[in-house]
Amino acid sequence: MAKLDPAEIGKQLTVGEVARRSGVPVSTLHYYEAKGLIHCVRSSGQQRRYGRDVLRRVAVIKVAQRIGIPLAAIGEALASLPEGRTPTAADWARLSRLWRGELDARIAQLTRLRDQLDDCIGCGCLSIEACRLRNPLDSLSDQGSGPQLL
Incomplete structure (x- = not known):
């Protein structure tokens, strides 16, 4: 140096x-x-x-x-x-602690997504009605097909 x-x-x-x-x-x-x-x-x-x-x-x-x-x-x-x-190194350590929880949450989300992808590949349907990856969190599907909020 x-x-x-x-x-x-x-x-x-x-x-x-x-x-x-x-x-x-x-x-x-x-x-x-x-x-x-x-x-x-x-x-x-x-x-x-x-x-x-x-x-x-x-x-x-x-x-x-x-x-x-x-x-x-x-x-x-x-x-x-x-x-x-x-x-300083102490500043970086403090900043990295701030971001650690966010990164842990993102890692957990990606792990769940990966595990769902494995299920989906096994099924192969990619159905909008049934697939958790194709249509996640679809709470309106119980009300029938088509637009429900119009």
């Missing part, structure tokens, strides 16, 4: 530098900014400048997105972090 030049420590990053270092397109960084997930300051020439903490924040966003956390939930979590400070 290369040592950071002390002169570079306080230097703000351009949007291109953040894009290159984070592997995220400039357009995505602008989108994250518009959604309030990251923040910048403007130079005297109105160019975006980011603190180094934005690199860790972008990493948190990308990991959270990869595990399926919606951007709104990511935004809420990032809002709980102090602005201008790089998120």
Whole structure:
């Protein structure tokens, strides 16, 4: 790992530098900014400048997105972090605890879906009347066929 030049420590990053270092397109960084997930300051020439903490924040966003956390939930979590400070391992542990229950619920739902799919493949009907996968939670089917709420 290369040592950071002390002169570079306080230097703000351009949007291109953040894009290159984070592997995220400039357009995505602008989108994250518009959604309030990251923040910048403007130079005297109105160019975006980011603190180094934005690199860790972008990493948190990308990991959270990869595990399926919606951007709104990511935004809420990032809002709980102090602005201008790089998120720490303790911050990440706290955020991951917030999302663990949601992930456990999603895993359970996918497991149930997988198990139902196995049943469906065995039956092969994909019937709208009987198949739990084709027509889940159809509480109106007891009232007869066709539209029931018109």
